[in-house]
Amino acid sequence: MTDTPLLRLDGLTKRYGALLVTDNVTLDFPEGELHAILGPNGAGKTTLMHQVSGLIDPDGGQILFEGRDVTALPMRERVRRGIARTFQITSILPGFSALENVALAVQGRSGSSFRFFGIAASEKALNEEAAKLLSLVGLGARMDILAGALSHGEKRALEIAIALATQPRLLLLDEPLAGMGNEESARMIEILKRLKQEYTILLIEHDMDAVFALADRVTVLLYGRVIATDTPDAVRASPEVRAAYLGEDAA
Amino acid sequence: MRGLKKVLLSAVAFAALGGVAQAAPAEKVKIGLVTTLTGPSAVLGQQIRDGFLLSVQQNGGKIGGIEAEVIVVDDEQKPDVAVNRVRGLIERDKVDFVVGPVFSNIAVAMFKPVVQSETFFISPNSGTSNFAGRDCSPYYFVTSYQNDQMHGVLGKHAQNEGLKRVVLMVPNYQAGKDSVAGFKRHYEGEIVDEIYTSLGQLDFSAELARIAALQPDALFTFMPGGMGVNLTKQFRQAGLADKVKFLSAFTVDETTLPAQRDDAVGFFGGANWAPDFDNEQSKAFVAAYEAAFDNVPGTYAMQAFDAAQLLDSAVRGVGGDLSDKDAVRAALMKADFPSLRGEFTFNHNGYPIQDFYLVKAAKREDGKYQTEIVEKIFDDYADDYAGQCRLGS
């Protein structure tokens, strides 16, 4: 624990009215780790991710990325620093082709976008990198399809490719398996396993099998509070967790 | 599209009066009538159209004995639309005369294209000060009045009556400011307050409360169209009608009285004519107009009727030869027609010299409302800007 972790949450707190949705969360995310967050619906998982990505502001506490305070930075600044994310409800540009979705993200970090001339869609450098990333998530053959016309699983994969195009150091994935069939899930898990080699990942996921297969560490949230954070096996064994959350499943 | 449109336009214009012979002789007089037919002020535009066409119809569809084609065009009360349409009349339809419009701002917009093309421009209603004075033109004739004169009537009346304290209330736009100037020219008493309302204002309760607090002898106001209807109703309802004399121009007239009804009865206005005007042609006109359109003609209709009569006399005067512009101008200048308001002559600036009256709104025996002449205020009144016009004289 001598190194500064890639991401540190320090006493993070968020309220909606009287409801405490993030309750004094303090967590460290070391570089290279895949950290999964579990918890029943309404436990505050997505809200936590929103705060890390900068979509919403916390009411208290700090977010340190690479040791620097990013709490006050807007989302786009955090993206530039290396925090990229996907959303629970797929967020892509449905009217753009899959390739353009990714190429636009590449464009975001390569040179100014205040260029009024020249056809962006024919910029070779952008397209090549985008194509590479699409192949990585298994969409190599679907690049020219309008994103809105892709299947659900393909859209989720596309969103990951978009996030990768920003060259993140930390990848925030909000339920990448949600709504997928068995086959699609299996494919996505393969993709995640590959990503795990290269990126630090914070993952929210309901699919237990996937979580325990992928995660290096697991944190369990309940009513916005961290009730456990440990290796998957230790969490699985924790009586507190079983009682509060897994208990229902185990029974 | 062009041919079709022309035929239809004239057909519409004539159909309105129950069909006039449609034969197209080699020579005919073409008149473009630009007026406001859409929007809240359409009723004024309708009076002008109806008054003008009534005269043409009475002459058997002719002007000066020659077949007349009247092309009625709606300016939509938008200056750029008016400019565009009037250009169409001049360039496409090659009209000999342009008659119109209702509103001064439209007239200002139309002025340049019409006058520059050396087409005669007859205004049946608006008469702005700049075209009477500095910017007067040999192609511009006005059969109504110079705007200030109507306001001056009330100023003069207030002065004659010895009213000591007067409040002025007008909409905050150019014509409103002109009306204040017109009133002040003839009134020397104390002006307690000048209230400027926004154009198109619906509710005058704020202003009326202020007037009630000031307790003046009279209110002078200029609230054309719907504003005037609202103001008179609210003035009456605020209980001011019995305490403050209501003097107005373009506020209580035959176009607004059907809505104001009893609320406006007894209110004073200034005019160059009223439907009860005592002369033969006027009586015949009112009767014919009411029979044809089922409403009481106001000065708008009267001035448009006179405009048609003026054209009739001028075309007759040059024997139908409209090519010699100077001759046409001279014939127009003579104003050799039986004006509904009796005496009518043109000043050198193309604006009329005529009498002005104090009028009062009244309910007729048949239940309709009209303004009636109370007394003559000005005799042979020429406008005050003619001196700045360097035409003719």
Next chain:
Amino acid sequence: MSTTLLVVQTLNGLQFGILLFLIAAGLTLVFGVMDFVNLAHGVQYMIGAYLAATFTALTGNFLWGLLLALPTALVVGIILEVLVFRHLYERDHLSQVLATFGVILFLNEAVKLIWGAAPLGVPVPEMLSGNVVLMDGVLYPVYRLVIIGAGLAVALLLYFGVNHTRVGMLVRAGASNPRMVSALGVNIGRLFMIVFGFGAMLAGFAGIMVAPILSVEPGMGDNLLILAMVVIVIGGIGSIRGAFIAALLIGLVDTLGRSFFGDLLRLFMPAATASQTGRAIAPMLIYILMAAVLFFRPAGLFPARR
């Protein structure tokens, strides 16, 4: 400026605000619950006024005119809903703008064809035509007090209806989360028709109530529509409470601004400049107010939807 004048002007501002509220209430519901941009709301107000004029003239009695005009306004609203608006709920805002703009053109012209271009008037009912003495020397027309009263009654009714009835609950839910309402298995088509018809009737009611004090003429709703939009935007779309407060705010700012803004400026500048500047700025005041409110609260004062 005397205090009596201030009192009367405040009352006038209140009355104008109430009038705006009557129009804005229906508009904010239709906007908020159905996410429907109804530019034709203003012509429904106009139709109310014309119906009142017609029925009052026919029966010779304003109360009968009101009683007949109100359901007729509702029927007109429902006809419009069935013919046009119903097919646009699922469409984008721009299609709605185009269609309702077309409806405005049509109805404004239709009114002119039916009733003529000349303004119509409705006399103030006999028993309400007097004045009351507010304080010595200050009279106030009874009918205007009636408008204030009627407006407050409608506001109360709406408040009760929205907060304590089933339809009201659905309306509130719809304004904050339209998807949820359809998830609840409610017949959305019927809810929308009720809300729309009710909104049209409210606009019609406003038109009927103003017929005795304003001229009834084609296009009379166009400018009020813009004012009503200003009101609901300041108040927060979908919020009845917001519409009420914003309407009073606009009514007061406009009325008081028109009469006292010049006087106020006189404190800072020479009298002539002050009155001229005052005249120039007074009509802009409500727009300045709106821009300022939206600058600090981009979703209005009481945003219904998060």
Next chain:
Amino acid sequence: MNEAVIPSAALPKGPFGLRRNLLPAVLFLAFALAPLAVAFGADPFFQSILIRIMIFAIAAISLDLILGFGGMVSLGHAAFIGIGAYAVGILASHGIEEAHVQLPITLAVASLFALVTGAISLRTKGVYFIMITLAFAQMIMFFATSLSAYGGDDGLTIWTRSQVFGSDILGNRTIFYYVTFAVMLGCYLLCRAMVVSRFGRVLRGSKENPVRMEAIGFSPYRFQLAAYVIAGMMCSLAGFLLANQAEFVSPAYMSWQRSGELLIMVILGGLGSLHGAVIGAAALLLLEEGLAGFTEHWKIILGPLLVLVALFLRQGILGLLTGKKNND
């Protein structure tokens, strides 16, 4: 209803393909050749109508840039027509009639107004944006009304058209026609280049999904503001030309009804294609012109026509022309 509210403006692959260019090419060629028809005996007034159509087409193109590609529904766009027109009118009334002086001032004033009002307006979204743009347009309209020295509500006649280095060539109708045509074509080509550029891609992306744009590191606000300023400047050119064509300026140029008409033109023609805006401007003005010749109650025909277009032609007239099926 929030997703995919506005038909997508994304461009198909190969933005310079033949099919895509055929219609605009025919359209602009028709405008280019129209004066020939006059030379061969057609009604010269037709040329005046076309000039007017092209002027409003310029305004509509600029509105389509922010509406069809940026998703910004402005109900105050006519303010820029007014700014352009008043710049000409006010300068001319002080004897400054040179176009090379008037034009930079027009563009400067328009960009400043767009920058300030856009910066405030873009903080809001949806209907709030519609209304705040309306508010600013109303303010500047009332401001123009209060300018007594420049005619106030009556407006201002422009006695001399803008001079081009001392010559009155804009007074020649055919030259003025081609100047207007050149401006329209220029604006069109500029916008087309812009929407496929890097800038345009970010703008289109921001319209489709601003949160996604933030999540890949863009600030939609800055791009939208830049587009708003560009569109405002472009529209002020329309005002500049309108003032010279009508030889008259008036606060009526900036009324909210005018802004509404611009919106209608864009929607009627077909959103997000730029040449659709030209078609819409032509359609609305020709309909007005044609129907007004037909009957004084032309609005009773135009109204239902607009309703029918809204109900059945989701891509506007353009959808009809390209035969695009109107399903979602």
